[in-house]
Amino acid sequence: MATLTHYIVLSSILFGLGAIGFCTRRNALILFMSIELMLNAVNLMLVAFSNFRADMAGQVMVLFIFAVAAAEVAVGLAILIGLFRHVREVDITKFNVLKW
């Protein structure tokens, strides 16, 4: 029987994978996808708690996270394209103009 604990563990694993990906990869696009993975892990946690506590507010919050994720991707990818015009590279170690 899948209990709340199962969902918490699964969601933590997915969040951890996203965090590891964000810290170890250098391709800016894969960093974006790692952030999406972390947001999805949080969504799963919210839906699981909403189900096991019989409170639908959690599901509504997931919808707000969808909107924030959409906004984040729209602005982030626009910044990335702007950076790419200057550097011609998606490797984040090449974005070192502001580095001290």
Next chain:
Amino acid sequence: MFIRGIGGIDMDLYFWIFAAIAVIAGLFTIAARDALPSAMGLLTVFISLASLYLHLHAPLLAIFQVAIYAGAILVLIVFVIMLLMTPGERFATIQANVSYRIFGAILGLCLIGLMAVGTKGVSDIMAMKGIFEGFGNPSIFGDLFFHDFLLHFEVVSVLLLVAMIGGIYLCKKKL
């Protein structure tokens, strides 16, 4: 107490299958060498999480997960990946070899079949202890969304407008 044995498939097995798919696809997402295979891994994570939402009495969110995440956000990411690739790289990624294609087709069909099982499970669900009648119903969801969370809804609409204007501004030729 919990949903078991709906549609001939144990719902516990349903959880384990999709949890395994999500973790393996998540690993693939962060470990893939190129961005495009990584995006395909992320797509698999999104679909398997949508299937788990069906299991968790959230059919509307499962639809939104597929429509917004897999349909809008991931398409935007793939569009940018293709935009930033050189033409030679683009051609190489499209030319997947035959065994990959067959594997992908089988995986896709299995996912569709399992999601169909999940949808059936939601439609003739047995009441869980502590869950009221019609939990996860889109009408209750809409009532909560446009009544209790109306202010949040308006704030989010402003956020999306700001993001849209920011995206257009940042993509101008001369910044």
